Amino acid sequence: xxxxxxxxxGLVQPGGSLRLSCAASGFTFSDxxxxxxxxxxxxxxEWVGRSRNKVNSYSTEYAASVKGRFTISRDDSKRSLNLQMxxxxxxDTAVYYCTSSISSGTxxxxxGQGTTVTVSS
Amino acid sequence: DIQMTQSPSSxxxxxxxxxxxxxxxxxxxxxxLAWFQQKPGKAPKSLIYAASSLQSGVPSKFSGSGSGTxxxxxxxxxxxxxxxxxxxxxxxSYPLTFGPGTTVDIK
Numbered sequence: 001x002x003x004x005x006x007x008x009x010g011l012v013q014p015g016g017s018l019r020l021s022c023a024a025s026g027f028t029f030s031d032x033x034x035x036x037x038x039x040x041x042x043x044x045x046e047w048v049g050r051s052r053n054k055v056n057s058y059s060t061e062y063a064a065s066v067k068g069r070f071t072i073s074r075d076d077s078k079r080s081l082n083l084q085m086x087x088x089x090x091x092d093t094a095v096y097y098c099t100s101s102i103s104s105g106t107x108x109x110x111x112g113q114g115t116t117v118t119v120s121s
Numbered sequence: 122d123i124q125m126t127q128s129p130s131s132x133x134x135x136x137x138x139x140x141x142x143x144x145x146x147x148x149x150x151x152x153x154l155a156w157f158q159q160k161p162g163k164a165p166k167s168l169i170y171a172a173s174s175l176q177s178g179v180p181s182k183f184s185g186s187g188s189g190t191x192x193x194x195x196x197x198x199x200x201x202x203x204x205x206x207x208x209x210x211x212x213x214s215y216p217l218t219f220g221p222g223t224t225v226d227i228k
Contacts, residue, residue, distance in 0.1 A: 037165075
């Protein structure tokens with residue numbers, strides 16, 4: 001069974017940093033694109049960024065709202081997708097979801113349960 | 122950036138109704154479109170990819186159609202478990218963007 005489990009959420013002050021992780025299981029981790037998607041309280045879904053697959057050197061793309069502050073990386077040994085978030089702003093408060101392509105190639109097919117990040121003083 | 126719009130923003134329907142939600146892209150995206158269902162307090166669930174391909178395990182009452190800029194999600198016979206918010210998303214180019222969502226509630 002394909003499974004994604006996020007961790008690392010919590011309360012952080014504006015300007016602070018936080019690192020989220022997503023543990024993947026049930027599929028060949030290196031073969032698939034993986035994304036982070038977030039949802040602010042009461043709002044819709046917002047794509048945060050992407051890690052392409054190993055064939056594409058795990059290259060990354062970011063939304064303009066997080067570019068230069070957030071960094072996506074992978075750890076093959078732990079089958080983990082990571083999101084390093086620096087210079088956090090109150091508007092980064094959201095539930096952060098880890099997602100993976102499985103059947104669509106470059107789309108979003110599987111979602112984790114989400115982890116909550118609150119940026120507040 | 123490609124902008125996604127959805128209509129209606131919300132609708133009220135009865136059990137057994139046929140429901141259609143429309144998604145429009147600001148420029149052509151071929152068939153690079155997905156649909157997701159989200160219930161309150163839960164993670165989204167993938168329903169459809171490539172505009173019309175059903176994700177594994179998703180019931181056949183859900184169907185998707187369209188290409189280019191105009192797409193539809195149809196639920197053939199609405200059941201109580203289908204009351205939720207539905208989002209479309211393109212994955213043609215970066216940034217990937219979602220539609221604002223369509224909430225389906227009970228009439």
